[in-house]
Amino acid sequence: MEQAATTEQKRQKSPTMTLLFEAQKIGKTFTRKNGETIEALVDLSLKLKPGSLIALVGPDASGKTTFLRIVAGLLTPSSGSLHFDGQSYAGQCPKVLSQIGYMPQKFGLYEDLTVQENLDLYADLKNVPRASRPKRYARLLELCAMTPFTQKLAGKLSGGMKQKLGLICTLIAPPKLLLLDEPTVGVDPLSRRELWEIISELQAESKMSVLVSTSYLNEAEACAEVLLLFEGHTLAQGPPLGLCQLAAGKSFLLPANAPTCPRDLQAWLLDQPEVIDAVPQAGDVRVIGHRNEQNNSCLSAAKMVPPRLEDSFMLLLKQQMGNVALAAQQAIAQVATPPRSAQEPVICTEHVSRHFGDFVAVNDVSFSVFPGEVFGLLGPNGAGKTTTFRMLCGLLAATSGSLRVAGIDVRKTPAEARRHIGYVAQKFSLYGPLSVLENLEFFAGAYGLQGARRRQRIAQVIDDFQLTDWLGIAAQELPGGWQRSLAMAVGLLHEPEILFLDEPTSGADPLSRRIFWKRIAALASQGVTVVVTTHFMEEAEYCDHILIQDGGIRLAFGSPAEIRAEAQKLNPDVTSMDDAFIAIVEKARSQKS
Amino acid sequence: MITFPRMLAFIRKEFRQMLRDRSSLTLGLILPMTLLLIFGFGLSLDVQDVPVDVVLEQNSPLTRDLFTKLALSPYLSPNLTSSWHKAENDLRQGKCQAIVRRSLKEHADGREHVQIIVNGRDSNTARIMSSYLESAISSWAEQRATTFSFQSSPPKPRLGKAEAETRIWYNAAMESRYFLVPGVVVLIMTLIGSLLTALIVAREWERGTWEALTATPIAKHEILAGKIVPYFCLGMVGLFLCLAAASFVFDVPRRGSLILIILDSAIYLLGCLGLGLYISAATKSQFLASQIVLVVSFMPTVMLSGFIFDLKSAPLIAQYLACLFPATWYVELLQSLFLAGNVAGLVLRDTAMLGLFAFLLLFAACAKMQKSLE
Numbered sequence: 014m015e016q017a018a019t020t021e022q023k024r025q026k027s028p029t030m031t032l033l034f035e036a037q038k039i040g041k042t043f044t045r046k047n048g049e050t051i052e053a054l055v056d057l058s059l060k061l062k063p064g065s066l067i068a069l070v071g072p073d074a075s076g077k078t079t080f081l082r083i084v085a086g087l088l089t090p091s092s093g094s095l096h097f098d099g100q101s102y103a104g105q106c107p108k109v110l111s112q113i114g115y116m117p118q119k120f121g122l123y124e125d126l127t128v129q130e131n132l133d134l135y136a137d138l139k140n141v142p143r144a145s146r147p148k149r150y151a152r153l154l155e156l157c158a159m160t161p162f163t164q165k166l167a168g169k170l171s172g173g174m175k176q177k178l179g180l181i182c183t184l185i186a187p188p189k190l191l192l193l194d195e196p197t198v199g200v201d202p203l204s205r206r207e208l209w210e211i212i213s214e215l216q217a218e219s220k221m222s223v224l225v226s227t228s229y230l231n232e233a234e235a236c237a238e239v240l241l242l243f244e245g246h247t248l249a250q251g252p253p254l255g256l257c258q259l260a261a262g263k264s265f266l267l268p269a270n271a272p273t274c275p276r277d278l279q280a281w282l283l284d285q286p287e288v289i290d291a292v293p294q295a296g297d298v299r300v301i302g303h304r305n306e307q308n309n310s311c312l313s314a315a316k317m318v319p320p321r322l323e324d325s326f327m328l329l330l331k332q333q334m335g336n337v338a339l340a341a342q343q344a345i346a347q348v349a350t351p352p353r354s355a356q357e358p359v360i361c362t363e364h365v366s367r368h369f370g371d372f373v374a375v376n377d378v379s380f381s382v383f384p385g386e387v388f389g390l391l392g393p394n395g396a397g398k399t400t401t402f403r404m405l406c407g408l409l410a411a412t413s414g415s416l417r418v419a420g421i422d423v424r425k426t427p428a429e430a431r432r433h434i435g436y437v438a439q440k441f442s443l444y445g446p447l448s449v450l451e452n453l454e455f456f457a458g459a460y461g462l463q464g465a466r467r468r469q470r471i472a473q474v475i476d477d478f479q480l481t482d483w484l485g486i487a488a489q490e491l492p493g494g495w496q497r498s499l500a501m502a503v504g505l506l507h508e509p510e511i512l513f514l515d516e517p518t519s520g521a522d523p524l525s526r527r528i529f530w531k532r533i534a535a536l537a538s539q540g541v542t543v544v545v546t547t548h549f550m551e552e553a554e555y556c557d558h559i560l561i562q563d564g565g566i567r568l569a570f571g572s573p574a575e576i577r578a579e580a581q582k583l584n585p586d587v588t589s590m591d592d593a594f595i596a597i598v599e600k601a602r603s604q605k606s
Numbered sequence: 607m608i609t610f611p612r613m614l615a616f617i618r619k620e621f622r623q624m625l626r627d628r629s630s631l632t633l634g635l636i637l638p639m640t641l642l643l644i645f646g647f648g649l650s651l652d653v654q655d656v657p658v659d660v661v662l663e664q665n666s667p668l669t670r671d672l673f674t675k676l677a678l679s680p681y682l683s684p685n686l687t688s689s690w691h692k693a694e695n696d697l698r699q700g701k702c703q704a705i706v707r708r709s710l711k712e713h714a715d716g717r718e719h720v721q722i723i724v725n726g727r728d729s730n731t732a733r734i735m736s737s738y739l740e741s742a743i744s745s746w747a748e749q750r751a752t753t754f755s756f757q758s759s760p761p762k763p764r765l766g767k768a769e770a771e772t773r774i775w776y777n778a779a780m781e782s783r784y785f786l787v788p789g790v791v792v793l794i795m796t797l798i799g800s801l802l803t804a805l806i807v808a809r810e811w812e813r814g815t816w817e818a819l820t821a822t823p824i825a826k827h828e829i830l831a832g833k834i835v836p837y838f839c840l841g842m843v844g845l846f847l848c849l850a851a852a853s854f855v856f857d858v859p860r861r862g863s864l865i866l867i868i869l870d871s872a873i874y875l876l877g878c879l880g881l882g883l884y885i886s887a888a889t890k891s892q893f894l895a896s897q898i899v900l901v902v903s904f905m906p907t908v909m910l911s912g913f914i915f916d917l918k919s920a921p922l923i924a925q926y927l928a929c930l931f932p933a934t935w936y937v938e939l940l941q942s943l944f945l946a947g948n949v950a951g952l953v954l955r956d957t958a959m960l961g962l963f964a965f966l967l968l969f970a971a972c973a974k975m976q977k978s979l980e
Contacts, residue, residue: 085821087979105977107823114821121818125626126619137615138822182818 039093068233071242114188120179124168173204260324265315365414389556435504445489616832789913799878807886862943880967
């Protein structure tokens with residue numbers, strides 16, 4: 014309805030309005046090798062005015078990348094038409110392409126060329142006149158504070174810097190339309206904010222239109238229009254404020270009372286019939302659901318709050334997916350939380366440092382984690398999180414300090430310590446050509462499981478992660494979300510006491526992140542200790558304790574509430590974990606310089 | 607419509623990447639030189655200083671004469687022994703490659719029997735050895751016959767006897783190096799041309815830069831040119847190093863025109879580049895591409911091109927199959943340009959074949975290099 018209404022409005026206005034870009038009823042089908050056809054996009058229509066900012070959102074494999082590639086001329090649509098500046102095009106059309114800037118997910122930098130050489134190459138490829146280059150270079154380099162690094166190899170830059178360089182390479186010839194495919198995946202909140210500042214500043218200078226796909230709904234909320242895709246279909250389209258209204262009257266905030274942590278409350282709420290979605294938020298739990306006035310519902314104590322985009326998004330998606338998603342969530346058995354008494358810490362690090370030559374990746378970091386805790390390790394790109402992680406898993410030797418995991422000195426007997434831990438790497442690190450079952454069998458053997466126990470554990474994780482339908486499929490052909498599930502299933506095969514997860518939700522949509530965290534909550538309630546790194550700051554709310562690192566140094570440590578309180582001392586405006594993180598890191602950085 | 611500044615920029619980028627990537631320089635320059643040295647010095651198909659046991663059952667001047675005759679041959683290194691048993695044992699253990707035994711019986715008419723036993727494990731060497739031995743023995747027999755006839759009666763003109771006079775042309779010294787070195791040049795051109803380029807389009811796919819490149823207005827023949835030029839230059843540098851080594855290190859005679867050699871090598875190299883780029887663009891995976899290149903380009907060059915194994919004696923089907931590989935034509939062309947000189951018919955035919963291959967492969971590579979992700 015919403016969609017029909019907005020297109021109707023536009024149609025009335027359109028005769029006088031000049032459109033920069035228009036996509037009409039775009040469809041795209043792919044044929045798999047086995048002859049199966051997949052509809053990646055169905056009848057997508059979109060109009061872009063000069064200077065507009067439009068966000069594409071949707072779960073994994075919803076067709077966002079396919080649509081951006083069609084607009085960029087990398088794919089030819091199966092049906093429908095595209096117009097750019099009044100000219101019709103499809104596929105490769107040099108005249109149109111020279112006015113479109115496209116940054117793919119892998120941002121297309123040549124890592125063995127320097128920053129300057131990358132800029133020159135893209136300037137030449139896009140026919141930027143030599144005379145105008147120095148000015149453009151200076152402006153772009155200044156915008157992303159990269160002027161001192163022009164002679165550095167692109168491969169040596171940090172993740173956030175690469176992203177910014179990718180962006181300015183795309184912008185080297187001022188495009189009329191900028192296409193960004195998930196530009197903020199795997200980027201910390203600080204770099205993410207900088208990236209958006211660059212985009213909005215350039216948009217203000219030139220009437221550039223931007224079409225961006227993102228899995229951060231708060232980013233989408235800042236756009237003029239949002240397009241929600243699901244399995245190739247347009248679920249909703251319109252200004253974010255209008256879309257938010259879909260969840261009006263259904264958004265609540267429920268405070269978590271002292272002994273229950275928000276994570277457990279959320280997990281319980283998700284199983285209630287009237288609840289559509291629940292997520293921890295600043296010490297409370299945000300709930301979307303139908304409040305039934307007659308019954309004594311779990312929501313009767315909840316406070317109604319203005320809806321936000323994520324609420325509508327979850328509402329629409331759950332309507333679409335219906336019981337499938339619900340079943341996935343409810344399959345995760347929630348065990349009553351055993352009382353957490355003050356026990357011996359299961360992880361204990363004291364004054365741990367790690368040097369790489371002259372470079373100090375981790376500098377004198379100490380913290381403890383108790384059994385059954387969810388522990389979050391946060392920090393900007395290059396903060397030393399992965400190094401800390403690898404040292405805890407015994408994959409990397411510490412230069413100095415003491416590390417005890419499950420009561421075992423990791424520095425002395427790393428192999429012994431590793432038997433107690435499960436590790437899920439950030440990159441997909443299973444055997445792609447092997448089937449799901451073969452992967453499970455191989456890793457069960459690698460962890461030393463034998464006989465009945467091995468069969469029982471494999472059956473158990475297949476059941477827990479609902480892998481039954483996928484057993485014969487090669488791991489590399491699984492959709493992204495299922496690959497993550499399989500990786501986690503493998504990490505849990507030997508029933509580790511501690512599970513390490515390195516950016517497990519990077520690039521995942523809110524729906525699969527909910528399922529992921531529900532699983533983590535269930536594990537923690539069974540007494541498994543979970544250590545996790547993430548770039549989604551709101552996910553830190555699921556943790557019992559968090560550690561914020563930057564430049565290898567411990568900046569803050571405590572419960573989410575303590576961290577927020579600490580940040581509020583620095584900046585009273587801080588409400589969300591995102592703000593708290595930025596405030597703490599910026600404070601530390603300004604002190605350093 | 608080629609835009610030159612854009613194409614030049616792309617070529618410059620490829621040059622930079624090639625020069626910064628140690629592995630491509632190693633594969634492009636150091637490996638060829640190593641191959642050249644190994645094949646030029648280490649590998650030889652010649653039969654030289656073959657250990658031969660001469661069984662001396664009867665110590666007569668004639669037998670000693672036979673031994674001296676064998677010892678004078680540059681190809682044989684005879685060793686006197688008195689026991690048949692020991693000689694047999696030596697042969698079994700590989701200490702000697704052949705046994706020569708003079709029969710004790712002397713025929714009334716002065717006819718002699720000399721037994722030759724050759725180790726036949728390697729049929730080719732065995733054949734060469736037996737022919738060396740036979741020629742040494744027949745020269746000994748001739749000398750002996752002359753002496754014998756002097757003793758019995760005055761020399762008579764030998765009527766009705768035909769004599770064969772052998773001359774070996776093009777490689778009079780029968781140095782296998784002379785035909786191996788031009789063969790190695792083929793191998794090196796193939797390595798630089800196909801193996802290196804097989805990686806470079808696949809690499810762009812794997813690193814995700816192809817997607818960004820495709821979204822720019824660059825045309826696909828500009829990409830093709832950008833990929834070809836640097837590796838063509840590297841290949842030509844390799845060629846000059848090989849030619850210099852052939853002339854100055856290995857003293858391989860060069861009887862044909864240098865310009866023709868360079869021109870045909872350039873054409874062959876272009877074909878190899880086309881093949882490598884085609885495979886790279888088709889597989890989009892560096893590992894797969896390099897494996898395929900080994901099978902369709904490197905192995906046939908070693909085994910089917912006539913570089914080591916002469917094709918004339920190969921089964922007909924192998925000969926037809928070999929015609930499908932440009933390396934076969936290039937080997938024939940180079941060996942004849944080096945050793946025989948400018949043979950107009952052969953040069954024209956082989957150059958035309960190389961040109962045809964180069965054209966088809968480059969065309970295929972250009973067609974495969976789609977600026978699309980489908």
